[in-house]
Amino acid sequence: MTSDPPVELAVVGAVALDEIHSQAGDIDQVLGGSAVYASLAASLLAQTAPISVIGDDFDQSLLQPLIDRGVCLDGIERTQGPNFRWGCRYSPDGDVRETLYTHAGVYDTHPIVVGETIRHARHVLLTAGNPDQNHRAMQQMVEPQLVAIDTIEREVADRRDEFREQLRYADIVSINTLEAAHLIQWPGQEDDPELPLAAWREIHALGPTVFILKKASHGVEIFERGRRTLVSAVPHIEATDPTGAGDTFISALLSAVSRGYDLIQGAVWGCAAASFAIEQFGIEGIMAATTESVARRTSQITVDGVPASTLFPTTR
Numbered sequence: 001m002t003s004d005p006p007v008e009l010a011v012v013g014a015v016a017l018d019e020i021h022s023q024a025g026d027i028d029q030v031l032g033g034s035a036v037y038a039s040l041a042a043s044l045l046a047q048t049a050p051i052s053v054i055g056d057d058f059d060q061s062l063l064q065p066l067i068d069r070g071v072c073l074d075g076i077e078r079t080q081g082p083n084f085r086w087g088c089r090y091s092p093d094g095d096v097r098e099t100l101y102t103h104a105g106v107y108d109t110h111p112i113v114v115g116e117t118i119r120h121a122r123h124v125l126l127t128a129g130n131p132d133q134n135h136r137a138m139q140q141m142v143e144p145q146l147v148a149i150d151t152i153e154r155e156v157a158d159r160r161d162e163f164r165e166q167l168r169y170a171d172i173v174s175i176n177t178l179e180a181a182h183l184i185q186w187p188g189q190e191d192d193p194e195l196p197l198a199a200w201r202e203i204h205a206l207g208p209t210v211f212i213l214k215k216a217s218h219g220v221e222i223f224e225r226g227r228r229t230l231v232s233a234v235p236h237i238e239a240t241d242p243t244g245a246g247d248t249f250i251s252a253l254l255s256a257v258s259r260g261y262d263l264i265q266g267a268v269w270g271c272a273a274a275s276f277a278i279e280q281f282g283i284e285g286i287m288a289a290t291t292e293s294v295a296r297r298t299s300q301i302t303v304d305g306v307p308a309s310t311l312f313p314t315t316r
Contacts, residue, residue: 007072007118008046008258010144011038011251012137013127014107015052015063015076018282019087022094024240030282031062033084034127034150037244038251040286041273042125043069044294045255049118051075051137053110055083065287075118081106094239094278095216102154104130114140123254126169127247128152131162138169146257148172149208150250156182167206174212174220174250196221210263214246219271219301224263231267232302234275241281248277248286252294268308272297 016033020026035050042048049072054060056078066073082105089098112133124144126134128151138147149170156163156179164183167173175183177190180199188195200211200223211223217239219232252273256266275297276289301308 004072004117005047007049007121009042009048009123009125009251009254010051010075010114010118010121010137010141011035011042011048011125011127012051012112012134013038013125013129013247014084014086014104015050015054015058016084016086017058018243019085019100020241020243020281021087021089021100022239022241023090023092025281027241027281031065032086032243032282034129034244034247036066036283037247037277037286038125038127038150039066039071040069040283041248041277041289042251042255043071044252044273044289044291045269046123046258047072048251048255049073049075049121051112051114051118053077053079053106053112055079055081055106058083065283069287072117074115077110077113079106079110081109083107088243090239090242093217094242097242099152099154107133112136112140122146123258124148125150125251125254126166128155131155131159131166134166134169146171146254148174148250148254150174150246151179153178153182160185164206167203167208170208172210172212172250173203173208174214174246176214176216176246180213196223212250212267214249216242216245220249220267222263222267229264229267230304231264231271231308233271234297234300237275237279239278241285242278243282244286245274245277249274264303268298268301268303269294271301 013035014033018032087100249270253266253270256269299309
């Protein structure tokens, strides 16, 4: 008799119904949410389990893509009330997102419970969502080796103090320039070249040892132990729908680290995975990705201007 493999990565976040508008078209009431994108991306390399709450108005057949990828669904609890719903509109180039609404529903009102099969996961990702839920989840985890936090502008702007408090759990923080400006209450412009380093100093003082600045189509900049590394995005990718790109990036990074890759190699893998997420609407892009196709795209990425293929072999 065989048993399921142990969960390596636990992902705390929403399982949502999304409405998305971009230059390429419009979709509504499709499966989304940070926990969904992150779990699908990580599942290419690691046994993954989302930790979330869904409402009784959520059609559970929508979870089939997660089942198809072998994602453990033991951490998704269904309860009475409305499901998390979110809507957005993107700028023509896909780099700027306007949130139209966020209705958190039961995700904000029903306390998260982490089951025994998940609480021993070695790696934990706290995604965009209610800081109280992230806190509850971390209280139930058993000595994870690596914890990462990724968020969205609303949470940092509206609940800055609570978000900063969460950083005591984190080894890695992954946010964009606007979120960094909110986090440290930056008095200048968002494009000020001094902002990233100022954000890193403040974040590091709060506990995390790695700060990843997400720069959309320009890739990511990584700050750690006196080193600053720029990892490019995959070039010439048309951004049909950038939703979930950040969740895909950080969860794919963690899944690569779980397989023995170092942080920079993990970031290369994450950027390659994120390129699939933005190519199609909703989760269709990341569902089309395979370990082989993501590995091929790592060769198109540069690290500090040097081709990543010299640092990240496409096979292991």
